[in-house]
Amino acid sequence: MSAAIAVEQAVVLLAGFPALTGADLTVEQGSITLLQGPNGAGKTTLLRLLAGLAPLSRGSARVLGRDIVAQRREVRGLVGLLGPSSMLYEDLTVRENLEFWARVNPKRTYQTDAVVERLDLGATFDQRVRDLSTGQRRRASIAAVVVRRPSVWLLDEPHAGLDQQGRNIIDDLIIDAAAAGASVIVASHELDRVRVLASSVATIAGGLVIRHEQLGGRHGSPRSPFSPGESGA
Amino acid sequence: MREIWAVAEKDLRIELRSRIVASQVLPFALIVLILFGLALDADKATLRAFTPGLFWITVLFTSILTIQRSVAVEVESEAFESLRLAGTAPWRIFAGKALAVSVQLIAIEVVLAVGVIVLYRSSFEAPGVAAVGALSATVAIASAGSLYGVLAVGNGVRDTILPMLLLPVLAPVLIGATRAFDAGLGTAAVNGWAWAGLLGVVAIIYGTIGAAAYGVVLEDA
Numbered sequence: 001m002s003a004a005i006a007v008e009q010a011v012v013l014l015a016g017f018p019a020l021t022g023a024d025l026t027v028e029q030g031s032i033t034l035l036q037g038p039n040g041a042g043k044t045t046l047l048r049l050l051a052g053l054a055p056l057s058r059g060s061a062r063v064l065g066r067d068i069v070a071q072r073r074e075v076r077g078l079v080g081l082l083g084p085s086s087m088l089y090e091d092l093t094v095r096e097n098l099e100f101w102a103r104v105n106p107k108r109t110y111q112t113d114a115v116v117e118r119l120d121l122g123a124t125f126d127q128r129v130r131d132l133s134t135g136q137r138r139r140a141s142i143a144a145v146v147v148r149r150p151s152v153w154l155l156d157e158p159h160a161g162l163d164q165q166g167r168n169i170i171d172d173l174i175i176d177a178a179a180a181g182a183s184v185i186v187a188s189h190e191l192d193r194v195r196v197l198a199s200s201v202a203t204i205a206g207g208l209v210i211r212h213e214q215l216g217g218r219h220g221s222p223r224s225p226f227s228p229g230e231s232g233a
Numbered sequence: 234m235r236e237i238w239a240v241a242e243k244d245l246r247i248e249l250r251s252r253i254v255a256s257q258v259l260p261f262a263l264i265v266l267i268l269f270g271l272a273l274d275a276d277k278a279t280l281r282a283f284t285p286g287l288f289w290i291t292v293l294f295t296s297i298l299t300i301q302r303s304v305a306v307e308v309e310s311e312a313f314e315s316l317r318l319a320g321t322a323p324w325r326i327f328a329g330k331a332l333a334v335s336v337q338l339i340a341i342e343v344v345l346a347v348g349v350i351v352l353y354r355s356s357f358e359a360p361g362v363a364a365v366g367a368l369s370a371t372v373a374i375a376s377a378g379s380l381y382g383v384l385a386v387g388n389g390v391r392d393t394i395l396p397m398l399l400l401p402v403l404a405p406v407l408i409g410a411t412r413a414f415d416a417g418l419g420t421a422a423v424n425g426w427a428w429a430g431l432l433g434v435v436a437i438i439y440g441t442i443g444a445a446a447y448g449v450v451l452e453d454a
Contacts, residue, residue: 053314091251
């Protein structure tokens with residue numbers, strides 16, 4: 001397998017504070033990486049760096065061979081970032097949100113129906129986001145990431161706010177995405193849950209990846225509807 | 234073009250649902266017109282003479298609120314980050330946002346035009362030049378506003394600093410639009426088409442600068 005993500009000696013300063021202090025991380029294509037560490041260790045900053053949202057002050061980072069500084073827009077088109085906020089428009093329905101995010105990602109294949117079915121969002125499809133429960137909102141957020149068919153999934157606490165059924169759906173989604181060739185990094189405090197899915201575990205502390213342990217690979221159906229887009233595969 | 238329409242349609246759909254502009258900005262615009270009338274002691278001749286300037290000052294005030302609403306839609310949902318991640322060219326996002334603001338401002342201007350006819354007893358003697366001037370001025374306002382609105386978000390004090398940033402930039406638009414309306418309403422003997430043409434040039438300049446700079450300011454939003 002080739003490296004989907006290669007981070008070397010990455011330093012990220014946020015308002016002068018070193019959030020990453022020389023982090024190294026290599027992630028293979030089609031793998032699931034658990035990113036673990038205490039609060040403030042730099043997990044979210046590392047995910048945001050890989051999404052081209054955090055400024056790289058020193059070092060280098062490449063996503064699917066693209067330099068994160070020189071080819072930032074290309075990189076952004078390849079990744080899907082799920083953060084703590086919903087990133088959904090409150091006055092639009094779930095359907096309208098998903099269709100919007102699909103339409104502004106012209107290089108991606110449009111899979112709204114498949115995503116909705118997979119995330120069991122059918123009942124809420126035509127409801128406004130502001131009328132959804134926390135769990136439904138979280139599922140809709142994940143759907144908005146999935147509909148873009150990212151080649152690299154960057155998930156920050158994806159199970160937060162979900163019930164057991166929702167958590168299981170997310171787990172299956174992650175496994176299928178990796179099986180179809182996408183690289184998935186999951187920052188989570190639910191270590192037992194994500195460790196079962198993961199092919200490697202990276203531990204981050206003080207802005208450094210202090211350990212990266214390989215656990216073994218995972219392979220699912222190659223005909224998964226959640227395969228990454230052509231440009232990144 | 235698909236991305237531009239997607240952004241514009243999204244903003245307009247949100248407005249249709251939330252009705253913030255219709256229920257808050259539009260009444261504000263009408264109240265300003267009425268207050269101008271009260272301040273000028275309801276002297277119809279004076280009101281008619283100053284209608285072009287009063288009309289466009291009202292449009293500028295309401296444009297601040299419309300632009301703030303356009304930005305707030307993204308800020309409330311923390312969607313600026315998602316837009317950055319969309320992989321689409323920033324100028325397309327800018328064009329979509331400016332298009333949506335333009336449509337809303339045109340709707341407000343239509344209501345305000347009826348307002349000055351009813352309240353100030355003004356009449357459009359040359360509606361063509363007034364319409365072309367208004368269209369160009371609206372595009373210029375929406376272009377500058379869409380850019381400065383995001384710039385103010387990056388500054389972190391968007392609600393208070395936007396008028397201070399935007400209104401000086403829109404001063405040439407105010408002058409040109411007022412002159413074009415002078416011709417349209419017959420309140421002064423000016424070459425309205427020349428002023429409308431000048432407004433068109435300003436709209437192109439502001440649109441071009443906005444499209445070119447939007448990617449930079451979006452990074453800080």
